[in-house]
Amino acid sequence: MSATEIKSVEITTGINGLEKVILREIHGSSVEVYLYGAHVTSWKNEQGEELLFVSSKAIFKSPKPIRGGIPICFPQFSNLGSLEQHGFARNRLWTIETDTPPFPPNVTNGVFVDLLLKPTEEDLKIWPHSFEYRLRVTLGPGGDLMLTSRIRNTNADGKPFTFTFAYHTYFSVSDISEVRVEGLETLDYLDNLQNRERYTEQGDAITFESEVDKIYLSTPTKIAILDHEKKRTFVVRKDGLPDAVVWNPWDKKAKSIADFGDEEYKHMLCVEAAAVEKPITLKPGEEWKVRQELSAVPSSYCSGQLDPNKVLQSSLL
Numbered sequence: 350m351s352a353t354e355i356k357s358v359e360i361t362t363g364i365n366g367l368e369k370v371i372l373r374e375i376h377g378s379s380v381e382v383y384l385y386g387a388h389v390t391s392w393k394n395e396q397g398e399e400l401l402f403v404s405s406k407a408i409f410k411s412p413k414p415i416r417g418g419i420p421i422c423f424p425q426f427s428n429l430g431s432l433e434q435h436g437f438a439r440n441r442l443w444t445i446e447t448d449t450p451p452f453p454p455n456v457t458n459g460v461f462v463d464l465l466l467k468p469t470e471e472d473l474k475i476w477p478h479s480f481e482y483r484l485r486v487t488l489g490p491g492g493d494l495m496l497t498s499r500i501r502n503t504n505a506d507g508k509p510f511t512f513t514f515a516y517h518t519y520f521s522v523s524d525i526s527e528v529r530v531e532g533l534e535t536l537d538y539l540d541n542l543q544n545r546e547r548y549t550e551q552g553d554a555i556t557f558e559s560e561v562d563k564i565y566l567s568t569p570t571k572i573a574i575l576d577h578e579k580k581r582t583f584v585v586r587k588d589g590l591p592d593a594v595v596w597n598p599w600d601k602k603a604k605s606i607a608d609f610g611d612e613e614y615k616h617m618l619c620v621e622a623a624a625v626e627k628p629i630t631l632k633p634g635e636e637w638k639v640r641q642e643l644s645a646v647p648s649s650y651c652s653g654q655l656d657p658n659k660v661l662q663s664s665l666l
């Protein structure tokens with residue numbers, strides 16, 4: 350048996366000496382996750398092709414979050430509150446947890462790592478709430494990438510807390526002009542480029558020809574990103590996350606982002622499973638559990654299958 354045929358969890362050192370965990374499946378797929386931000390920075394298929402976008406200018410150094418991969422936005426999405434943009438979970442050091450409270454059996458298939466974030470004294474000064482955030486990153490037997498989050502209110506003062514959330518996934522695409530997203534058509538969205546005014550998406554699948562920054566509301570549990578040039582379709586399945594943010598900065602905004610290459614907008618698309626419109630409130634002792642599952646399939650994948658009405662009726666997870 351060669352090294353790539355062994356299923357494994359390896360803890361090693363990544364860029365700038367930051368610790369990372371590499372998950373490998375027997376057929377050759379792999380996932381890398383940094384303890385800094387519990388940030389997935391790589392997801393490769395059985396052919397070793399990278400499926401996530403990470404900027405060539407990404408800075409792997411605190412306090413800057415890593416540009417690309419899957420940042421975790423918690424306890425605040427965007428600037429919807431008093432915290433730094435997208436909250437602090439994405440630039441804190443998480444720990445590996447070996448004695449995690451049991452997960453339901455459907456999230457224990459495959460190879461996984463459990464990460465834990467608890468607030469420091471400093472964090473409590475800016476967000477005065479005790480919590481335990483457990484993230485399980487799982488690489489499934491078929492190369493699927495699953496992120497399961499469990500967030501528990503551990504406040505001893507009897508107080509509830511409220512937050513917004515997103516898995517800010519950057520998908521790698523060959524050419525953004527050739528990409529379309531299915532599953533969001535006809536839905537309502539808040540347009541971040543227009544003071545979060547509410548609009549209704551018209552027409553067919555979503556395509557890209559300029560900057561886009563939209564929060565789609567009450568979205569189906571399944572969304573597809575079709576990359577015609579690569580002949581690849583990403584399928585996002587989500588559970589407990591009603592919203593979906595779609596973001597591409599396009600050329601002008603790209604130039605204003607220091608840790609993002611001028612032309613890189615052509616090769617990425619963020620589709621972010623999120624809970625934004627209706628913030629989540631947890632009482633002490635309560636736990637919120639959500640899940641995102643990503644798969645990459647060849648583009649013979651039947652387009653049109655993701656009619657939101659049909660998808661909404663079916664249970665996908």
Ligand SMILES: O=P(O)(O)OC[C@H]1O[C@@H](O)[C@H](O)[C@@H](O)[C@@H]1O
Nearest residue numbers: 427434435517541562594596621
């Ligand atoms: O540069 P950041 O903080 O990682 O955010 C990137 C983008 O993230 C998206 O989720 C937001 O909708 C955008 O408004 C934002 O520009």
